[in-house]
Amino acid sequence: QVQLVESGGGLVQTGGSLRLSCAPSIDIFSISAMAWYRQAPGKGRELVAALSNGELTVYSDSAKGRFTISRDDVKKLMYLQMDNLKPEDTGMYYCASGPNLSRVTSSPSYWGQGTQVTVSP
DSSP: OOOEEEEOOEEEETTOOEEEEEEESSOOTTTOEEEEEEEOTTSOEEEEEEEOSSSOEEEOTTTTTTEEEEEETTTTEEEEEEOSOOGGGOEEEEEEEESSHHHHTTSOSEEOOOEEEEEEO
């Protein structure tokens, strides 16, 4: 059973930055694709960024140019670097994993509990 634990959320002002981290309970980076989703208040969960078990990345239109998804194979952590944050980025951010990029961007196998990101105007 895989557990994903997110951290790094918080309250920032518009234009600020945050780096979210995702720590799997076991080493799954070599066999799994990873992704970040977010759910804003009153809205559905949407894909923010995804990273294949290779080098391929996927970003939502709102994330492109501002967010960067990456992983550290030594520390066994996955990150979402968020720069130039806007109020519309506010929401609960979830780490997710799946066997490949197609699956993790449609129906992930595992989800974290989420970390809250709030961007004030």
